[in-house]
Amino acid sequence: xxxxxxxxxxxxxxxxxxxxxxxxxxxxxxxxxxxxxxxxxxxxxxxxxxxxxxxxxxxxxxxxxxxxxxxxxxxxxxxxxxxxxxxxxxxxxxxxxxxxxxxxxxxxxxxxxxxxxxxxxxxxxxxxxxxxxxxxxxxxxxxxxxxxxxxxxxxxxxxxxxxxxxxxxxxxxxxxxxxxxxxxxxxxxxxxxxxxxxxxxxxxxxxxxxxxxxxxxxxxxxxxxxxxxxxxxxxxxxxxxxxxxxxxxxxxxxxxxxxxxxxxxxxxxxxxxxxxxxxxxxxxxxxxxxxxxxxxxxxxxxxxxxxxxxxxxxxxxxxxxxxxxxxxxxxxxx
Numbered sequence: 001x002x003x004x005x006x007x008x009x010x011x012x013x014x015x016x017x018x019x020x021x022x023x024x025x026x027x028x029x030x031x032x033x034x035x036x037x038x039x040x041x042x043x044x045x046x047x048x049x050x051x052x053x054x055x056x057x058x059x060x061x062x063x064x065x066x067x068x069x070x071x072x073x074x075x076x077x078x079x080x081x082x083x084x085x086x087x088x089x090x091x092x093x094x095x096x097x098x099x100x101x102x103x104x105x106x107x108x109x110x111x112x113x114x115x116x117x118x119x120x121x122x123x124x125x126x127x128x129x130x131x132x133x134x135x136x137x138x139x140x141x142x143x144x145x146x147x148x149x150x151x152x153x154x155x156x157x158x159x160x161x162x163x164x165x166x167x168x169x170x171x172x173x174x175x176x177x178x179x180x181x182x183x184x185x186x187x188x189x190x191x192x193x194x195x196x197x198x199x200x201x202x203x204x205x206x207x208x209x210x211x212x213x214x215x216x217x218x219x220x221x222x223x224x225x226x227x228x229x230x231x232x233x234x235x236x237x238x239x240x241x242x243x244x245x246x247x248x249x250x251x252x253x254x255x256x257x258x259x260x261x262x263x264x265x266x267x268x269x270x271x272x273x274x275x276x277x278x279x280x281x282x283x284x285x286x287x288x289x290x291x292x293x294x295x296x297x298x299x300x301x302x303x304x305x306x307x308x309x310x311x312x313x314x315x316x317x318x319x320x321x322x323x324x325x326x327x328x329x330x331x332x333x334x
Contacts, residue, residue, distance in 0.1 A: 017138050060084060173185055231267045
């Protein structure tokens with residue numbers, strides 16, 4: 001699907017890793033500052049690490065404080081935790097920008113150093129920081145650069161961006177033209193993906209219907225994504241979402257793709273809850289007939305009441321069985 005994008009992301013990452021093979025701590029810290037400027041300009045890199053750090057917070061806040069303020073030596077047992085710790089330690093080192101702090105931490109972790117560092121790095125403190133903090137962070141980031149994880153990272157980031165900063169703007173799209181609201185919200189979503197470097201075509205013809213977006217359709221592996229509004233008061237309730245699931249599932253069959261993505265703009269004070277068997281994923285997902293459909297729910301509803309004045313929470317639940325039944329009913333009718 002986005003093989004050239006992934007290849008470019010990996011290449012740029014490896015080029016910058018080589019810069020850290022230096023004999024000067026001052027040079028290392030300069031490269032570190034330059035690296036964060038590069039890193040922060042890539043929403044894909046940032047999104048991957050934001051998800052990882054969120055997974056271990058608030059525990060990681062105490063870990064980093066212990067390393068820098070209490071002389072602790074804590075990396076955690078899992079590779080993910082080690083990568084998250086390495087990321088935050090390197091962030092803080094570049095902010096402090098003091099050789100003494102760098103050397104002190106390296107001395108504490110010195111006994112961990114093994115043979116996993118490039119032989120071109122001779123200075124002991126740089127070898128330690130590279131092995132204990134830099135390598136786990138870079139390796140994790142590189143491993144996460146596959147198509148599915150990149151798309152999920154971008155979708156989660158789009159969800160946060162919409163809910164935190166653009167809720168009013170998206171609401172105005174609905175208020176100004178309710179008939180075209182879903183299409184306008186979809187265009188906002190597409191423009192975000194385009195800004196992140198994804199190439200796509202919108203609404204290509206299809207024998208079985210029209211999909212909102214097929215990314216990089218001229219490749220063998222298109223991205224299949226649909227954007228829908230959830231609002232039970234305007235006939236876009238549970239049945240509408242089930243129908244949308246069936247549509248995206250049909251597209252994954254038609255294009256022989258393993259993944260589909262359903263972006264749901266929630267324009268109601270009624271909550272939407274998916275009761276699914278897979279609870280390990282950070283994003284709700286249903287797998288049926290070797291096809292996995294991910295659900296990203298974006299709350300853009302502006303409640304006119306304050307929290308203390310709101311009615312008890314209402315919720316619409318959609319079970320995995322109901323979603324699968326909608327797909328099976330469609331297959332039966334074809």
